[in-house]
Amino acid sequence: MTTDELEQLLAQQPVSLLHRLARGRVHRHFRAGKRRLIELLLQHSSQNLAGLESDLQTLIAERQALPQRPRTPARRKEEAAPTPPKRQHPPTTGGEPDTGGPAVSLASWLEGIGVPPPQPFVPDPWQVEALAALAEGDVVVSVPTGSGKTYVAIEAARRAMEDNRTVIYTSPLKALSNTKFTEFSRLFGPEKVGILTGDRQENGQAPLLIMTTEILRNLLYDAASGEIDVRLDTLGLVILDESQYLADPERGVVWEETIIFCPSQARLLLLSASIGNPQDIADWLSSIRTTTCRLIRHNKRTVPLRAGYLHPNGKLVPLFKTASIPYGHPNHIHPEAKRLFMQYEEETLPSGRPRR
Amino acid sequence: MPPSIHPVDLITALRQKHLTPAIVFLTSRRACDEAMESFDHADIVLPPVRQEAIDAVLQQVIAQYPSVADHPLIPTVRRIGVAAHHAGHLPSWKIAVEELMRQGCLDAVFATTTLAAGVDFPARTVVITQSSIRKARDFTDLTIGEVQQIAGRAGRRGKDQVGFAVIAPSPYIDLSVLTKGLTGHPEPIESQFTITYPMVLNLLKAHPLEQIQSILAKSFAQFQLNRRAESLERKLDALHVQMEPFGPRICTDWITQWQTFDQARRQRPQRHQPHHESPELSARFHFMTPGRVVGLARGRGIVLRQYRSKGQRHPMISVLRPNGTVTECPAAAVVEIFDRVFDCEETSSFPWCSAASFDELCYQLTELPPRLPILPILVSQESVPLPDTVVQSLGDFPCPTCPSRPACQKDFAIAHRLRQEQQRYVKSIQALRASLWHRFQERVDVLQKFGYLTSSAQLTADGEWARLIRIDHSLLITELIRAEAFSGIEPAILTGILSSIAHDDDRPGSFPRISPGLSSLLGQVRKLAESLSPYEDPPLLRADVAAIAERWVADPQLTWIGLCRLTTMAEGDLYRLLARTLEFLSQIHALHATHPGLADTASKAIALIRRGVLEELP
Numbered sequence: 001m002t003t004d005e006l007e008q009l010l011a012q013q014p015v016s017l018l019h020r021l022a023r024g025r026v027h028r029h030f031r032a033g034k035r036r037l038i039e040l041l042l043q044h045s046s047q048n049l050a051g052l053e054s055d056l057q058t059l060i061a062e063r064q065a066l067p068q069r070p071r072t073p074a075r076r077k078e079e080a081a082p083t084p085p086k087r088q089h090p091p092t093t094g095g096e097p098d099t100g101g102p103a104v105s106l107a108s109w110l111e112g113i114g115v116p117p118p119q120p121f122v123p124d125p126w127q128v129e130a131l132a133a134l135a136e137g138d139v140v141v142s143v144p145t146g147s148g149k150t151y152v153a154i155e156a157a158r159r160a161m162e163d164n165r166t167v168i169y170t171s172p173l174k175a176l177s178n179t180k181f182t183e184f185s186r187l188f189g190p191e192k193v194g195i196l197t198g199d200r201q202e203n204g205q206a207p208l209l210i211m212t213t214e215i216l217r218n219l220l221y222d223a224a225s226g227e228i229d230v231r232l233d234t235l236g237l238v239i240l241d242e243s244q245y246l247a248d249p250e251r252g253v254v255w256e257e258t259i260i261f262c263p264s265q266a267r268l269l270l271l272s273a274s275i276g277n278p279q280d281i282a283d284w285l286s287s288i289r290t291t292t293c294r295l296i297r298h299n300k301r302t303v304p305l306r307a308g309y310l311h312p313n314g315k316l317v318p319l320f321k322t323a324s325i326p327y328g329h330p331n332h333i334h335p336e337a338k339r340l341f342m343q344y345e346e347e348t349l350p351s352g353r354p355r356r
Numbered sequence: 357m358p359p360s361i362h363p364v365d366l367i368t369a370l371r372q373k374h375l376t377p378a379i380v381f382l383t384s385r386r387a388c389d390e391a392m393e394s395f396d397h398a399d400i401v402l403p404p405v406r407q408e409a410i411d412a413v414l415q416q417v418i419a420q421y422p423s424v425a426d427h428p429l430i431p432t433v434r435r436i437g438v439a440a441h442h443a444g445h446l447p448s449w450k451i452a453v454e455e456l457m458r459q460g461c462l463d464a465v466f467a468t469t470t471l472a473a474g475v476d477f478p479a480r481t482v483v484i485t486q487s488s489i490r491k492a493r494d495f496t497d498l499t500i501g502e503v504q505q506i507a508g509r510a511g512r513r514g515k516d517q518v519g520f521a522v523i524a525p526s527p528y529i530d531l532s533v534l535t536k537g538l539t540g541h542p543e544p545i546e547s548q549f550t551i552t553y554p555m556v557l558n559l560l561k562a563h564p565l566e567q568i569q570s571i572l573a574k575s576f577a578q579f580q581l582n583r584r585a586e587s588l589e590r591k592l593d594a595l596h597v598q599m600e601p602f603g604p605r606i607c608t609d610w611i612t613q614w615q616t617f618d619q620a621r622r623q624r625p626q627r628h629q630p631h632h633e634s635p636e637l638s639a640r641f642h643f644m645t646p647g648r649v650v651g652l653a654r655g656r657g658i659v660l661r662q663y664r665s666k667g668q669r670h671p672m673i674s675v676l677r678p679n680g681t682v683t684e685c686p687a688a689a690v691v692e693i694f695d696r697v698f699d700c701e702e703t704s705s706f707p708w709c710s711a712a713s714f715d716e717l718c719y720q721l722t723e724l725p726p727r728l729p730i731l732p733i734l735v736s737q738e739s740v741p742l743p744d745t746v747v748q749s750l751g752d753f754p755c756p757t758c759p760s761r762p763a764c765q766k767d768f769a770i771a772h773r774l775r776q777e778q779q780r781y782v783k784s785i786q787a788l789r790a791s792l793w794h795r796f797q798e799r800v801d802v803l804q805k806f807g808y809l810t811s812s813a814q815l816t817a818d819g820e821w822a823r824l825i826r827i828d829h830s831l832l833i834t835e836l837i838r839a840e841a842f843s844g845i846e847p848a849i850l851t852g853i854l855s856s857i858a859h860d861d862d863r864p865g866s867f868p869r870i871s872p873g874l875s876s877l878l879g880q881v882r883k884l885a886e887s888l889s890p891y892e893d894p895p896l897l898r899a900d901v902a903a904i905a906e907r908w909v910a911d912p913q914l915t916w917i918g919l920c921r922l923t924t925m926a927e928g929d930l931y932r933l934l935a936r937t938l939e940f941l942s943q944i945h946a947l948h949a950t951h952p953g954l955a956d957t958a959s960k961a962i963a964l965i966r967r968g969v970l971e972e973l974p
């Protein structure tokens with residue numbers, strides 16, 4: 001989609017949707033009117049229009065999956081969006097009248113369950129974009145869990161090593177480091193991969209080193225105080241996985257120290273689960289590092305998620321009125337789930353009434 | 357009705373609806389273990405092919421990690437295809453379970469929510485049974501980010517068309533926390549930057565003091581503080597505009613002049629005492645400005661305006677409550693003032709702000725994270741009454757006859773309030789800009805006092821080696837080394853001491869008896885830790901924990917099973933204790949240039965700890 005098409009599509013959306021899109025992207029977005037909001041959205045996401053577009057499509061799809069108020073469908077016809085949003089789930093089968101919210105049936109909630117047909121591996125646009133951006137400068141990736149951040153880490157590491165640069169990959173937990181050590185050794189060959197932990201070094205001269213973030217921080221301190229570690233001269237890439245740990249009350253400071261002292265010739269790649277303010281992190285990096293930092297983000301889950309409610313008696317019902325999760329609408333609970341949960345609370349709480 | 361679904365029924369329901377494999381997050385390790393036990397007599401047995409597949413994977417893992425072989429859960433895992441995975445298990449067991457999951461051999465894994473972040477394997481379905489987790493001895497509601505992290509494990513790319521997050525309630529679950537978590541936008545993350553002693557020493561080793569401030573300015577903490585300062589600066593600009601009509605009059609500083617005059621005028625006749633208001637309340641009332649989030653006895657609210665009640669002149673506020681109502685309440689009823697202010701376009705009539713602000717605030721109020729930082733409020737000393745001499749000399753004030761008097765009298769209240777606000781903003785901005793630097797200087801003072809830094813903030817000889825100790829409780833450890841507490845001690849005793857410093861869990865348990873040597877040294881360590889407590893939080897220093905680590909090193913014949921029998925501690929905890937102690941020991945070992953004897957003891961201890969299970973993993 002071109003920028004113009006995207007702008008048009010944005011203009012066709014109700015302002016509330018634009019505000020939701022702007023959350024975490026545009027500072028103080030609730031202050032802006034519709035025109036200004038669209039301008040700001042395009043401006044702030046100019047580096048990552050694909051991400052903006054995919055989030056927009058998600059929001060549009062969700063809106064349409066929601067119970068419609070009578071006037072909305074009529075208006076939608078004349079709008080004729082350039083890319084017709086795909087419905088992810090068939091309409092509810094119950095055939096209830098369209099008043100105030102027909103709720104999805106269990107059968108259609110469960111529909112589509114199973115294994116998808118095997119497909120050749122094609123990197124996602126955001127993965128390609130992240131790798132391309134890394135050629136220019138630092139990159140922050142903030143995408144939902146299970147999207148495929150490891151692929152970006154692996155490809156980025158491969159490219160840096162082909163360039164004869166060394167790579168450091170850090171994870172917050174020793175256990176995760178071990179898993180990645182096994183995985184990367186299998187991929188690149190055991191001679192290419194080393195691991196450093198608090199008390200042991202294995203293959204410490206390898207071009208791809210795995211360690212916890214604390215160990216990297218210590219290495220950087222040693223380098224800064226003159227006990228130069230040769231590997232830091234050729235260091236081309238530092239990957240910080242699970243960097244949402246930046247917000248960990250006890251250990252978050254280590255991520256900050258690592259980022260502050262990361263040598264300027266090395267690219268930084270921060271991989272994070274969805275967080276509320278990834279733009280802040282990217283802006284911060286841009287403000288302290290020699291290159292500008294690109295943010296690659298999206299909130300759309302690759303494998304769609306549905307929520308259900310399982311009663312102690314074994315009865316399973318959809319949790320929300322819609323099959324997919326109604327983002328932004330916590331109260332769109334399925335009437336059946338609501339009834340069962342109230343029954344649950346009444347029977348399990350001694351006072352017979354819900355807490356709070 | 358049972359308070360929560362029986363694990364056997366849960367697995368049956370999931371299998372029947374083809375919702376397996378699933379990760380079932382439970383409240384505690386105990387709940388996970390009990391869930392596993394409940395399958396002992398269950399007849400939902402796997403077909404032989406699947407049992408064989410499980411065997412095959414387990415054999416592979418055992419070849420690499422022999423400690424997996426005798427795990428008591430193996431029979432249930434084979435028979436039913438379910439497993440438990442939590443911090444009480446050895447890493448090797450967790451690796452085995454993860455491998456089984458990856459190969460698609462299991463129908464369900466019971467895990468603890470506390471460890472959701474450490475669970476790095478996906479499944480088709482995630483079962484959530486609670487809405488809060490234990491953090492630092494207290495249950496707190498899951499944040500949106502946490503709920504999404506947990507639910508995010510559902511739906512494996514390439515293996516599932518759809519993923520499912522299923523809520524199976526257990527007592528005390530709050531459904532709204534979960535529905536909000538599932539449908540909401542994750543919270544913004546906030547910097548948790550702190551300045552530690554090793555950080556100060558390492559920074560000063562590499563950079564002169566003049567450069568430090570600019571290095572600290574590179575932190576995310578400062579980045580976020582600057583953002584807040586900038587928003588205050590914008591407010592300050594707006595205040596300047598509002599102050600324009602109140603510029604210099606006949607006296608340049610007419611506001612102070614009028615204030616003194618007014619105060620003197622009131623004080624002279626000794627009229628009735630002004631309302632009795634505690635200095636705390638007055639100080640806090642300043643901060644209850646429109647847009648501020650406050651905590652009341654029942655829930656939170658956002659202040660819409662502040663005023664004083666008609667008769668008694670009590671400080672009052674109008675508060676927006678989460679249900680969208682506006683209530684009037686005395687400022688004294690505010691329990692907590694949070695460090696969170698939203699923009700609020702004030703108006704002079706109900707609801708005291710513009711409709712747009714009202715909507716936005718209602719929205720913000722429902723979106724607030726469960727934890728908010730509390731604003732620290734300094735209580736100023738009670739305002740000192742003017743000295744009598746000033747009061748006597750009331751006749752010296754030009755005010756009574758000044759032509760500007762009516763204007764001053766009229767404008768004083770508002771001008772004074774604006775000026776106070778201005779001063780407050782200026783102070784806040786200064787604090788935001790300089791707070792990291794001040795904290796750094798505080799640390800420098802302490803390090804100077806103890807002799808790690810010279811008066812010109814250079815590293816002393818002790819500072820040079822102390823900077824290599826980059827772990828928690830570094831000050832205690834370096835002070836112990838300087839006090840020669842460790843000189844000539846056995847590796848086992850060094851291990852015991854370090855493990856009691858490293859261990860930060862207060863879970864009770866039964867442990868072996870401690871040796872007299874370790875016990876007396878631990879007494880010395882406690883005293884020192886106590887004396888350092890103004891500068892560093894003391895560790896738990898549990899004698900029972902020290903004893904078990906000591907035993908492992910002192911008795912090389914002791915097997916892992918034998919060690920586990922000596923205590924009620926879970927083997928995963930035991931493993932973590934020793935692994936963390938190893939880390940501490942290797943930091944001590946790094947001091948070989950300056951403390952060869954101690955480093956040697958540390959390396960002996962490291963060699964002795966590393967056996968059996970502790971040798972299995974890198």
Ligand SMILES: Nc1ncnc2c1ncn2[C@@H]1O[C@H](COP(=O)(O)OP(=O)(O)O)[C@@H](O)[C@H]1O
Pocket residue numbers: 121122123124127144145146147148149150151513514
């Ligand atoms: N472009 C892609 N197409 C198909 N599958 C992918 C793609 N990228 C990644 N995957 C798969 O997605 C799964 C989850 O990836 P992972 O990197 O662990 O996610 P994350 O780290 O973002 O949580 C893996 O099994 C990976 O093989």
Ligand SMILES: [Mg+2]
Pocket residue numbers: 149150241
């Ligand atoms: Mg990952």
